[in-house]
Amino acid sequence: MKHLLSAGDLSLDEANSILDLADQMQQVQHREVKKLPVLRGRTIVNVFFEDSTRTRTSFEIAGKWLSADTINVSAKGSSVSKGESLRDTMLTLDSMGVDAFVIRHSSSGAAHQVANWVKASVVNAGDGQHEHPTQALLDAMAIRQHFRKLGRDSWAGLRVGIVGDLLHSRVVRSNVLLLRTLGCEVVLVAPPTLLPTGVETWGVEVTSDLDQVIENLDIAMMLRVQRERMSGGFFPTEREYADGFGLTLERLHRLKPQAAICHPGPMNRGMEISSDAADAANSLVLNQVAAGVAVRMSVLYHVLGGSTEGIPL
């Protein structure tokens, strides 16, 4: 695997391989020596054109625990404001002998473009409103662990509801692609104003009525809704949003008893998710964060762990 740009690029075998290794990697998290020598001598540069402390830290720890040299470049506004093009910025870094770039950008497709320009591997750490494949993988890891603990070992028949601002979400595209590859049923829930154009062609169920589907969900994945969206006319008030699409206490009670609750964070408590739901016993919110490092270790290993074409041995 040279790059990880889209969750849709992963075959079922590749996805399972990443998740399986991530489970192994999680053991390292609980060891005294949290380090594997596997990427010793490799250089990973986290280039974040958009702030994301959570994702950047997670990738940084993952790289360091694999013994790679991990460097953070906060590219937000720096050279871009000086008028340097994305291509020039990345080619400059690429010339320094980097093995992999972890890219976060506010523009959709940025990681794809960079992968076409540089020699190094590229891992997409979130591009605009497009994709965030490692988030989808860590969601899947947390969900899989939850259901394995309950003795359920197959994805088949699991019904995942993804609820919230699907229009501006990079998480939803990656999750739909990955969860479908794994064999889940997916139902998307959002007000019509927050549904992506053409969502009906994604091969998933789409509805604007959360109450109609809530009782049949095995996983309720609540996505963050930015308050700024109100001024864009996407919905009238916070109250109305929570009333229609929030995981309220009432809806929490209507979920199946073993259903998992996910949220990629950061949460707007009281809006898309009530505190009752966020802190419920079956809430995977913190498991998701914990899974993040392990999944990213696994992804970095899959991208950099083997021989690189073109490098003489």
Place this chain on the structure above:
Amino acid sequence: MKETVSARVIADSAEISRMVVRMAHQILEANAGAEDLVLLGIPTRGVPLAQRLASELGRIEGSPVRQGSLDVTMYRDDLRRNPTRPAGRSQVPGSVEAAVVVLVDDVLFSGRTVVAALDALRDLGRPRSVQLAVLVDRGHRELPIAADYTGKVVQTAADEHVWVKVKEIDTEDEVAISREAQR
């Protein structure tokens, strides 16, 4: 699976069983009992061999012996020479701290796998001692490694392949030498 005309069987199921029993006795003798022993098989075929050794030890001693697996993929020095390989499972029962760890593998060849295993073990803790048990020692060492317990020493040419088959994975027990790669 590719059948090769040149494959030569050097140990059958019965002989493999005898080797396991013999090694179990040697381990007990060397360590004056099975206390503090932890047997760690190196994936893939070291794992069932460690299980067999542990159950043999348990049978002789009358109490269970700790056993598990130690994946060394992440510690190999040849990772970059090959396409990304899937990592195996590590399952270490309890702590290795102050334990006597016996690493178990099917074939001892260059010694590189064992070095990787020692590195992996070091990151898990500090055993009192580490020993090595292998079913077949085929020579051609590239590193200063020697086995403490050996089922069989086999003279081989460097370009020959030694195959250990175990019924837990390969449906039969057998050690064979061939000129060509199989499996």
Place this chain on the structure above:
Amino acid sequence: MTDILITGAKTVEGITGDLLIRDGIFIDPAAVTSKVQRIDADGLIALPGLVDLHTHLRQPGREDAETIASGTAAAARGGFTCVHAMANTTPVTDTAEAAEWIAEVGRNQGLAQVVPVGAVTKGLDGAELAELGMMARSKANVRVFSDDGKCVADSMLMRRALSYVSSFGGVVAQHSQDPRLAGESACCHESDFSGRLGLPGWPSQAESVIVARDVQLAELTNSRLHVCHVSTAESVDVIRWAKARGIQVSAEVTPHHLLLDTSLVSGYDTVYKVNPPLRTDEHLAAVREALVDGTIDIVATDHAPHAPQDKDHPFDVALSGMLGLEQALAVIIEVMIKTGRLDWAGVAQRMSYAPARIGQVAGQGRPIAVGEPANLVLIDPSARAVVHKDSSASRSRNNPYHGQELPNPVVTTIWAGRVTYSL
């Protein structure tokens, strides 16, 4: 200037015969002398010199991307003898002096006639009218006014502009884009495709609602509207309705909106970022049909050169636009001639006569006949070649046809009796 004798070419009227050019005019071939430059055009077709109503020459301001000289050289390679230089330069062409300067540089350095387009509003700000009358009365003789690149979004201002230019026979060429429905970041035709790519959508209705408004304002003011780069089926329907009603509206379509579709954007290659965006098949079919039935009057290139540093950005940030002059005729042959949708007379109409008429350019878009100005392009209708972006007279390389095999028709271009391009 030496006389030029072209032998064997067939005109779009189907006449094969010799053409003699002296002092920039076609004259009776019987007057041929021995001191003549002969061009053997056996098997070639002679089209009247092409006229582009929509060209970005980038000078003044962005001479690294294109100049009047390089842009008109590209025009000549594409068979054009006249281009309309859009007003969105730096400074903006919003005064008589600015327009005259462009026309002057065009006369001195151009390989085609350069007709300045005047801005509708000062600085393209969409707030106050530019000096439309003075530009019209200047030596540049501006007749086409456009804020192209930006929409004159204010309905009242658009009404005033249409009304104002009617007094001197001007035409307002509108870039139809509702700035609320398709804002600054909109960069991909809104469809299931944009949804998957996560690119901000540019719905086709953001174009057609403005077209619908503008044709009614043209009716209200009894003035002339020209719709730039029509890209959607909905706009075509509106224009068809307006024409049936007798409203003075003309419309153009670009070569790329006739040939290329939105799926090209899937790799986020910014070469394919253009405004309005590449659309889907149903829209391509609609604009092709409209170009045949006359709802869309002309082909205009929207030739938009950009330097790499303006394209090598994330998709939603990179500048919009693609080259068009050199491959325009090739695309029209591929899409319209080879498929039998248009004949050569139809192409001459849509790429020469009609654009010259809409732009009111005297001496361009005239038939190939004795006494007429000698603007023509000789074409080999069967030649084909793989387009390479480096094989270009333009200073820019944002060529969306790079790597595609297309017709390679232009053999010789003659502007005012002078050979401006020869294969």
